[in-house]
Amino acid sequence: MTVKVTVTGAAGQIGYALLFRIASGQLLGPDTPVTLSLLEIPQAVKAAEGTAMELDDCAFPLLRGIEISDDPNTAFDGANIALLVGARPRTAGMERGDLLQANGGIFGPQGKAINDHAADDIRVLVVGNPANTNALIAQSSAPDVPAERFTAMTRLDHNRALSQLAAKLRVPVSEIKKLTIWGNHSATQYPDLFHAEVGGKIAAEQVEEDWLRDTFIPTVAKRGAAIIEARGASSAASAANAAIDHVYNWVNGTPEGDWTSAAIPSDGSYGVAEGIISSFPVVAKNGRWEIVQGLEIDAFSRARIDASVQELIDERDAVKELGLI
Numbered sequence: 001m002t003v004k005v006t007v008t009g010a011a012g013q014i015g016y017a018l019l020f021r022i023a024s025g026q027l028l029g030p031d032t033p034v035t036l037s038l039l040e041i042p043q044a045v046k047a048a049e050g051t052a053m054e055l056d057d058c059a060f061p062l063l064r065g066i067e068i069s070d071d072p073n074t075a076f077d078g079a080n081i082a083l084l085v086g087a088r089p090r091t092a093g094m095e096r097g098d099l100l101q102a103n104g105g106i107f108g109p110q111g112k113a114i115n116d117h118a119a120d121d122i123r124v125l126v127v128g129n130p131a132n133t134n135a136l137i138a139q140s141s142a143p144d145v146p147a148e149r150f151t152a153m154t155r156l157d158h159n160r161a162l163s164q165l166a167a168k169l170r171v172p173v174s175e176i177k178k179l180t181i182w183g184n185h186s187a188t189q190y191p192d193l194f195h196a197e198v199g200g201k202i203a204a205e206q207v208e209e210d211w212l213r214d215t216f217i218p219t220v221a222k223r224g225a226a227i228i229e230a231r232g233a234s235s236a237a238s239a240a241n242a243a244i245d246h247v248y249n250w251v252n253g254t255p256e257g258d259w260t261s262a263a264i265p266s267d268g269s270y271g272v273a274e275g276i277i278s279s280f281p282v283v284a285k286n287g288r289w290e291i292v293q294g295l296e297i298d299a300f301s302r303a304r305i306d307a308s309v310q311e312l313i314d315e316r317d318a319v320k321e322l323g324l325i
């Protein structure tokens with residue numbers, strides 16, 4: 001079966017890093033043909049057309065069609081996978097409420113279009129920031145779609161944490177298992193090494209306490225800002241790579257003996273307020289995310305998880321007040 005993948009913000013920098021990898025088979029696997037649906041604002045449709053010309057010029061064997069639209073109802077029609085990348089960035093002088101309002105104007109109508117037109121098996125990954133709360137807005141505009149199909153991306157944070165730890169311990173990334181990002185895709189996120197394993201032993205016990213607290217956690221949590229500072233633009237190829245990882249695992253499963261991180265609607269596990277879209281340790285089985293249960297959370301981790309979850313609750317309350325959910 002050909003899978004229809006809708007990408008919003010298709011003419012943006014993440015879109016450019018993402019589309020070619022989807023078309024080459026890296027999102028779903030080498031046996032799954034895809035149709036791409038590109039959603040853009042009217043001013044950027046021409047640029048999306050240019051990207052589509054380049055996609056054609058790659059002659060990808062799995063790419064069965066490209067559609068371009070500025071209408072969400074058209075772009076999500078029959079979609080099986082939706083990657084919501086396009087968002088309203090914060091600009092100078094913009095208050096937090098203005099940012100949430102502007103994004104509500106994007107993710108509300110897109111959620112409704114998904115509700116009304118997407119395929120029954122639609123799976124949604126929100127990348128555009130503030131990703132967790134944008135996902136909540138889209139989800140609340142799609143009452144007919146199971147809530148669990150709306151997710152937000154913390155896989156980039158997860159991959160950043162893997163890489164930082166691998167460099168510290170001088171091991172390949174593949175040696176690290178069971179790392180977790182908890183909470184929001186923001187500077188309050190909590191990268192947890194107390195359950196992560198390296199060579200079968202707990203990672204937190206293999207690093208100095210002050211490195212974990214004063215270097216590792218802030219480096220991972222503020223990496224997005226550090227990339228913007230260095231590149232003059234926010235992360236793009238690494239964000240696209242993480243989106244590929246997230247959807248690939250969601251559809252094809254996570255490897256035995258390991259887990260990953262994804263922001264999914266909370267069922268109340270680990271005391272995280274039910275309904276908010278928060279990052280957890282997760283496995284994917286039979287096309288569904290499941291929260292890894294039974295982990296012991298000590299006081300150090302508890303305080304950090306609670307702080308990030310509180311930020312998500314505040315964001316939820318703010319969008320509720322604005323009538324966006």
Ligand SMILES: NC(=O)c1ccc[n+]([C@@H]2O[C@H](COP(=O)([O-])OP(=O)(O)OC[C@H]3O[C@@H](n4cnc5c(N)ncnc54)[C@H](O)[C@@H]3O)[C@@H](O)[C@H]2O)c1
Binds near residue numbers: 008013039085127157
């Ligand atoms: N979750 C993460 O880990 C993560 C990582 C990196 C970036 N991001 C976020 O991803 C988003 C996109 O980043 P980028 O670098 O590609 O930005 P960009 O500005 O290069 O591209 C965004 C694109 O979205 C389009 N767009 C805006 N509103 C739209 C709408 N209503 N419908 C369809 N398209 C619309 C714009 O025309 C633009 O082409 C930003 O919000 C960024 O902060 C998230």
Ligand SMILES: O=C(O)C[C@H](O)C(=O)O
Binds near residue numbers: 227
């Ligand atoms: O776009 C940003 O603000 C940063 C981005 O979310 C990132 O983590 O790289």
